[in-house]
Amino acid sequence: MSRRRVRAALVAAALLLAPVTAAPAAATPAPAALPAATGGQQCTPDRVAYSPESPPALRRLSAERAWAVATGRGVVVAVVDSGVDAGNEHLTPAVLPGVDLVGAGGDPAGRTDTAGHGTAVAGQIAARQVEGSGVVGLAPDATILPVRVYHADDDRAREQGVAPDAGRIAAGIDAAVAGGARVVNVSMSTPTDTPALREAVERATAAGALVVASAGNRATSSDEADGPRYPAAYDGALAVTAVDVDDNPSADAIHGSHVDVAAPGTNILTTYHAAGDCLLSGESVSTSYATAYVSAAAALLAERYPEESPAQWAHRLEVTAARDQPAERDDLVGWGVVRPAEALAFVDDGTALGPPSPVHRVDAAATAATRTVDVTPRVDPLAGARRAAVWWAIAGTTLVLLAALAARVAGRRRRG
Structure with missing residues (x-):
């Protein structure tokens, strides 16, 4: 599979974070549009x-086949993000009812969302059917x-x-677990290893919750630095x-040995503020939405x-991913593009090729059969400067203006 630079986005709202002297930043969604079936009209939060x-x-994830087995009923998924517009x-x-760790005039239960990012992510996960709309979440x-x-x-x-803050993200993961979440979605990333974040993930895992997080987006089109x-x-x-x-x-996504799996990250038709539906990230590829x-x-x-x-759920997704x-x-892409229906059907008897099973001993021969291929060697001339900076990327808050979409949106540009 080849990496490629996609066409410039019509409208991009880059989400990058600042040096250590400033708090991490977030972004407000740019205007976007509905699909061509609705006339390609612009999405606005007040309509x-x-x-x-x-x-x-x-369709790409074969949702109908997966829904014949499970729909997510009874499972709490925490969205650690900008809030969710209920x-x-x-x-x-x-x-x-959730929690607001920010204040700033928000609902104490976390059910307001000025940025719109958390609402979009929540819709991808669990949007319910609404008359007149085809939008529904993968775990409806x-x-x-x-x-x-x-x-x-x-x-x-x-x-x-x-703005986004490492300590608040860590506290958010803890709050998610305390609220009964079995899955914790974190569509954000930082290149800085923060003890508070590491410990929050450890506590979540020990409590039986799977933290699913963005592998990261690039800061700019000229940024080619990969890494955890x-x-x-x-x-x-x-x-x-x-x-x-x-x-x-x-080419818009961060690559490296930390990448486990991949999922669709462009042409995302989902929930938009309190305003129904919108097609987001049409010209960019966003790891937020893939997450x-x-x-x-x-x-x-x-x-x-x-x-x-959580390790067994993760293994199911990895071992059955398309590669x-x-x-x-x-x-x-790590182990490949996830296939939910195959993950649901997988029987772990310890013989599957790919990532080692968390419940079966892996012998030497099996270990030798599984190897990692590094296909993106590169030297980053700015590595020293990058290591000196602390910044967060809300993985994919580019909500791109898609004017006049025909038949199906063909865009694919980055989100910051």
């Missing part, structure tokens, strides 16, 4: 609109626990201390990268196999 089309990613009709019956009977950890990503938010992103790279977390509409890896679909797949597994551990060589992973 409710629905698309009769179903999310393209659900005023969206798709989400009103799906959202529990799962329950969302909103954990609001940032308000916005701009200079003012950083000055006020309401956190919390995705911690033991116990499942690191997710994004692929384009053809399931090819994206949400993997969290939803994990929720299906948690329903079907409630007695299994050319069953015994090999690479640094572009």
Whole structure:
């Protein structure tokens, strides 16, 4: 599979974080559009609109086959993000009272979302059916626990201390577990290994919750530095990268040995503020959105196999992911693009090629048969400067303006 630079986005809202002297930043979604079936009209937070089309990613993920086995019923998925707007009709019956760790005028239960990012992610996971709309989540009977950890990503938010913050993300993971989440979605990443984050992931894993986190997006189109992103790279977390509409890896995503699996990250038809539906990230590939679909797949597994551990759910997704060589992973897409239906059907007898089973002893021959292929060697001339900076990337808050979409959106550009 080849990496490729996608066409420039029509409108991009880059989400990068600042040096150590400033708080991490977040972004407000740029305007976007509904699919061509609705006339390609622009999405606005103050006007409710629905698309009769179903999310393209659900077809690619064979959602109907997975739903014959599980729909996420009884599983709580925490969205550690910008909050979730429970005023969206798709989400009103799906959202529990959660927690707001930011303040800044938000609902104490985390059910407001100024940025719109958390609402979009929640819709991908568990949007309910609404008359006149084809939008539904991959785990349509799962329950969302909103954990609001940032308000916005701009200079003012950083000055006020309401932008993304490592300590607040860690506290958000803890709050998610305390709220009963079996799956914790973290569509954010940082290149800095933070003890508080590491320990929060460890506590979540010990409590029986799977942390699903973004493997990271690039800061700019000229940024070619790869490397671990956190919390995705911690033991116990499942690191997710994004692929384009053809399931090819994206030049916009961070690659490296921390990448576990991939999922669709472009042409995301999902919930938009309290305003119904919107097509997001049409010209970019976003690991935020890929992460949400993997969290939803994990929720299906948690329903079907409630007695299994987070490591077993992660193994199901990894070992059944689509890849050319069953015994090999690479640094572009990890073990491949997730296949929820296959993960639900998988029987772990210890003989499958690929990642080692968490419950079966791996002998020397099996270990030798599984190898990692590094396909993206590169030298980063700015490595020293990058290591000196601390920044967060909300993995994929580019909500791109898609004007005049025909038949199906063909865009695929990055999110920051």
